[in-house]
Each structure stands twice: as C-alpha cells, then as structure tokens.
Amino acid sequence: MDLERKRNAVIFGPMGPGLLRRPDTRVTERPGWYQLVTPSAPNGVLNEIAYSQVEDAERCIDDALATYGAHGLTFKWRVGPWTRPEDLAARLQRRGFEAFEMRGMVASTSHRIEVPGDVEIVTVDRECLDEYVRVFAAGWGLPRDQEAPLVADHLTALNAEDRVGHFFAARIDGAIVATTALVVRDGFGYLMGAQVLDAFRGRGVYRALIAARLRFLVERGLTMAATQAREATSAPMLEHLGFETVLRSKVFVIDAS
Template structure:
C-alpha cells in the first residue's frame, strides 16, 4: 500500500484512531463534553443512536469506576442508545473489562486503512449515486430500514448534513435495478476520508452492493486527491470483506453498546 505523506505506521495509526473522532456534526441539542482525556457526545433527540457516544476516554485508574457509573447513568436516565469506543490509546488498561462487567455488549472492531485509487464503476444492475436534497428522504428511509431505526429523526439529521456550512460529509445511495438497496457515507479530512454507515438491506445482500458502495467512496476520494481511506469495521461482519478489498488492519479494539 502506498504511504504517501503518512510515512510511518504511527502516523497511519493516528489517522485511523484520532482523526475520525472529529466526524460529528452536532445537532442543536447535542452536548459535546470535552476535556483532557475525554470526548463525549449526548444528543437526546437521537434516542436510537448517533451522536451519543464516548469517543475517547483516558481515565485515572482510581477515578475510572466513578466516571463510568456516572456516564452510564446519564444515558440510562435519558433512555438513549449509545456506544463507548475503547481504542488502544484509552485508559486504564482494564477499561474494557470494567465496561463488560456492567453489562455492555462488546463488538470487536478493526481500525483499517488503504490507499485510494480510481476503481471500476459498478456494472449491470447496480448504481451508486451521491445524495442531494432530492434524494435525501429516500436515502434516509433506506438507511433507517437497514439499521432498524425511526426514519424521522434520521431524515432531519441527514438534511442538516447536506446543508451544513463547510460541509465535509457526503452520502451515497446504492440501487439495485433502480430500487434503493443500500446506503453509506464518508467524512473528508485533509489526508483521508473516513468511511461510515455502510448498510445493505437484507433482500439485496450477496449481490455486490457493499463493494460498490466502498469503491464509489474510494473513487470520490481519489478524484479529489485524498490519498487514504480509513474505517472502523466490525470484525465479524464488514472487516473480512474490507480486507479482501485491500484494507490493512492496523489495530483491533472493542466498541461497547447498551443494546
């Protein structure tokens, strides 16, 4: 894989772990709680997920249990689905075990990177298009169905994404024979794009739609001179697919959820 201006493994690892922490666009009710060693989002209007997470936590070992319990209680009190990412740079060393003991569900995650290129466009029955104001509702319904979420708040959020000043998010809708079948997104940074939100509806899986969504986003990045794509993928689902698509796994870490 070409390294471009990310010459060392440490530089690539920072791009995989640290840069994606700034992918969020806050809603009016989003609380961004940030201090040294801590980045957390709370968004009461998105009860089923999104903008509710602990993205980074480097805690003092003696204070960790109290901070964990307080944080979990915040989300429980508001009735929010959330996630807690425990990357290799999080602390204390047994943070994952402490969260697991409190009943959170552990999902093994791969931090991955690859160079961008101009891949072949999908052929035949598959098309992938960038979403605009005319297709955002169709995209949002498809996304909500794939993730089993209420489409109304997702639609409102996606409309905001498309009109946000200094927009760096792009949304992609995949169709199979003209029917909406899958969705994904990306966030653009100086040296990389971060891929997120890829989902294919069950009725259309196994037809190459996931690959088409990946290659469309790689092509988007390559066309703008952005040399790398990064992703956090589930080790049990998308991770093996992305490895076959040329992504290199730089690290492995758990993400915890309360569902």
C-alpha cells in the first residue's frame, strides 16, 4: 500500500459525515478548509480546524479566535505536512496556542494482537448506550450535564441512514470500563480516541479495543486501519502493537473565551 494512501487515510479519516455531531454543529468545508464549530460542546470537543491551506494566515487566525471566542469556547487547530502556509505552527505559537505532538499511524487489519481473556468487547447499541455514555463522560472528564446530549448525539450516529460510526465498549465482570469508536470510510477504518477508566489500566484493555476494531474491519473486507495518536499517550503503545508512523503533526489548543 503506498504512503500517500496511508497518509490520506490519517488526514481525511476524521473529516466528513457520520460520527458525532450536535444539532448545533456548524461544519465549514471547502477546498483547503475543514472546520467544526459547536457552541454547546465543552473542552474543545467538536470545535476544531482539522484542515487548513490558506494564504492569509493572520486573518484566518483572527477570524477563528473571534468565532470561537464569541461562544466562550476552547478549540483545536490541527497542523501537519498538509498545512499551508508552512509557518502556521510558528504563527499559532506566537498567538499563545499550546501544542501537543501527534503521529499519524496505520496498521494492516490482518495484524494479530494478543488479548487478555477477562476483557469482553461489545459493540454499542441502544440497550447499553446509557452505561456507555456514563463511562465515556467520566473517562474524558466531561460534566454530568453532557450525558443527555451525548446519548442523543450517539443515537443520531447509530441511526444514520448511511451509518459509518460504530462504538465499542470493554466490559470486565459485566461492567463497562472503557470506550472507543470507529469510522468506516471508503476502503479503510479510522480509529477514534479510546479511554480506559483509571482503575482498569495496564491490563490490556486498550489492546483488546484495538484488536476488536481490526477484527471488525477485516470482517467487512477493509484492509487498513488509520488513526491520529498523541505522542504522550497512545502513539508509543500503538507502535509497540505494530502500527507504522506515516506522518507527524501537532494539535494547537487555545481557550478563546
């Protein structure tokens, strides 16, 4: 598989329809630009500029700060080898954004990963959605008042006519202890963020969530899994599990309120 295809899966996998959106999410998509604005979502969730190729960088930064600032929001700006101008990272840093390192990574879905025997992975349906969302919100540190809108957002994704979003939970002794998601794209799967509750880390739950999503993709004839992983958390783990790094990027964050 050629490098360009792998990189495109990493870059474009999280864009487009199908995963979590809110009724108030505004998507701005045009050549060289992909942006989400969601006034009701906290902590930078669904508020980001995922793709930017612009000539007037300073004006775009001013506009973004004003747009998110008007709603008192924190937002993210993803910067990688695709971004123009090439000095956008330095410009964002000068404007007070904080950065963390990311890696774009891929694996063949036929890659075998050993999983622990006491972890059960289930796909999320209406029946276990409330428990899933409780663990999702707790794990990501979201306030309790986000649970009801999160249930609604997940239901929209689950019931979508051309469904591409799938959610997975890990159970130990019957209780959900970890959550994650997967987007099925044309020819590949994109792995979304996973979190394991503190008390259950270090015993292979994340490994089991990766293995289950690879299996899910194999069963649908998809040969590649792609993701963007944080250097400080999951990137070294994914490398250890056999994923290949195909690009390096940064996420810049600022509280625009």
